[in-house]
Amino acid sequence: MSIKNNHLTTPEYQENFTDIHPPFETQDAALIEANRCLFCYDPPCMKACPTSINVPKFIKQITTDNIKGSAHTILSSNIMGAGCSKVCPVEKLCEGSCVYNFMHETPISIAKLQRYSTEIAIKNNWQLFKRKPATGKRVAIIGAGPAGLSCAHGLSKEGVDVTIYEKEDKGGGLMTYGIAAYKVTPEFCEAEVNYITSIGGIEIKHNQELGKDISIEELQQKYDAVYLAFGVGLARQLEIPGENLTGVVDAIKFIYELRTNDFSSIKVGDKVAVVGMGMTAIDAATQAKRLGAKEVTLIYRRTQEEMPCTEHELNIAKLDGCAIIWLASPKEVLGKEGKIVQLVCDVMKLGEPDASGRRSPITSGETFTMDVDMLIKAAGQMPFENLVKSNQIENNKGKIKVEDASVTNLKGVFAGGDCVNGGKEVVDAVQAGKDGAAAILNFIFK
Numbered sequence: 082m083s084i085k086n087n088h089l090t091t092p093e094y095q096e097n098f099t100d101i102h103p104p105f106e107t108q109d110a111a112l113i114e115a116n117r118c119l120f121c122y123d124p125p126c127m128k129a130c131p132t133s134i135n136v137p138k139f140i141k142q143i144t145t146d147n148i149k150g151s152a153h154t155i156l157s158s159n160i161m162g163a164g165c166s167k168v169c170p171v172e173k174l175c176e177g178s179c180v181y182n183f184m185h186e187t188p189i190s191i192a193k194l195q196r197y198s199t200e201i202a203i204k205n206n207w208q209l210f211k212r213k214p215a216t217g218k219r220v221a222i223i224g225a226g227p228a229g230l231s232c233a234h235g236l237s238k239e240g241v242d243v244t245i246y247e248k249e250d251k252g253g254g255l256m257t258y259g260i261a262a263y264k265v266t267p268e269f270c271e272a273e274v275n276y277i278t279s280i281g282g283i284e285i286k287h288n289q290e291l292g293k294d295i296s297i298e299e300l301q302q303k304y305d306a307v308y309l310a311f312g313v314g315l316a317r318q319l320e321i322p323g324e325n326l327t328g329v330v331d332a333i334k335f336i337y338e339l340r341t342n343d344f345s346s347i348k349v350g351d352k353v354a355v356v357g358m359g360m361t362a363i364d365a366a367t368q369a370k371r372l373g374a375k376e377v378t379l380i381y382r383r384t385q386e387e388m389p390c391t392e393h394e395l396n397i398a399k400l401d402g403c404a405i406i407w408l409a410s411p412k413e414v415l416g417k418e419g420k421i422v423q424l425v426c427d428v429m430k431l432g433e434p435d436a437s438g439r440r441s442p443i444t445s446g447e448t449f450t451m452d453v454d455m456l457i458k459a460a461g462q463m464p465f466e467n468l469v470k471s472n473q474i475e476n477n478k479g480k481i482k483v484e485d486a487s488v489t490n491l492k493g494v495f496a497g498g499d500c501v502n503g504g505k506e507v508v509d510a511v512q513a514g515k516d517g518a519a520a521i522l523n524f525i526f527k
């Protein structure tokens with residue numbers, strides 16, 4: 082057993098990392114699917130979308146081959162509608178709410194239709210939004226992720242000049258750096274960011290980190306308002322002995338490496354354990370398998386009933402051959418010559434429900450030991466608590482506290498997305514960016 086790169090051949094890497102949700106092969110296939118939509122009154126699919134995309138309207142526009150109109154309908158509600166069509170957990174949002182589910186029939190492929198329209202729009206660089214004349218107002222945004230980009234686009238449309246300060250050398254945030262490579266490619270992410278900024282009036286300054294290269298105070302002085310959208314990023318530690326051994330890595334770092342390097346250069350073990358059962362855990366597990374790990378086991382301290390990932394995500398992991406151990410929690414990492422060789426886990430059971438009705442896991446007193454040469458920690462992410470506190474921003478354990486969806490305690494400083502909610506879906510961050518833009522416009526033009 083050993084951690085190494087180059088497990089597979091180039092064609093094998095290519096096959097393992099192709100698009101997991103292929104698009105419609107022909108225009109006719111899209112039309113046939115669009116024509117299945119019942120164009121419901123008071124559509125539940127639209128209500129289930131955090132950005133309230135008018136789903137029946139954009140689908141109807143596809144049926145009449147009005148793709149420009151369809152893309153406009155989607156992007157006016159969600160400027161990252163193309164990316165969201167690839168990464169949204171639609172089975173618990175729009176598609177999960179489609180009335181076809183109640184008829185025990187396959188729901189409309191809303192995401193695939195959304196992708197159909199928006200990809201054509203991006204490919205043709207259709208300029209669907211006209212920027213109002215410049216107002217002379219200037220806003221600084223920290224973070225070029227979904228919340229930051231959505232806020233920037235909303236402000237730019239109204240004639241506000243936006244400068245985004247981004248610590249990485251590419252835009253897109255979580256979309257570019259934190260999601261499985263078979264869901265969105267780097268090329269797609271770059272094209273989407275370029276499409277959003279092509280409205281004009283948005284400048285992204287890269288390799289600019291808050292607290293290091295820039296400060297909130299400095300931005301408050303230079304700009305009419307500041308929007309914080311720096312996300313979350315620190316992996317929650319397991320706090321168990323042996324956690325510092327070679328071969329123990331955090332999922333965010335693992336996925337980041339994979340998204341920024343050649344697949345063949347990424348080191349992966351033969352026997353990999355992944356701790357957690359959220360989307361990041363699933364992405365890390367499936368990608369470890371697709372990089373060539375022989376055995377990948379997901380370990381979760383509760384049962385399937387409480388898992389944070391969707392059924393669909395779980396099925397992807399199972400289809401990739403990942404094993405799952407429910408009701409188990411890491412207790413100690415054992416090593417040899419500084420490298421991980423075994424993982425000891427507590428066998429858990431669920432206790433009595435608490436006030437919220439949630440049953441917490443407690444140890445049963447039994448343990449088991451498994452041979453592993455890599456442990457990926459995906460037990461959640463933590464907000465940038467020190468950064469938030471050092472800037473005197475009101476917060477709850479590092480999560481920025483806001484009023485009216487995005488107003489912080491600092492004058493002229495607004496916030497949204499993961500740094501406020503602690504880490505939700507991309508689509509939630511896009512909506513937060515829209516709310517942030519509305520609050521800032523209200524503030525600077527009052």
Ligand code: SF4
Binds near residue numbers: 124137180181
């Ligand atoms: Fe169409 Fe389903 Fe939405 Fe009804 S619920 S409008 S059938 S996508």
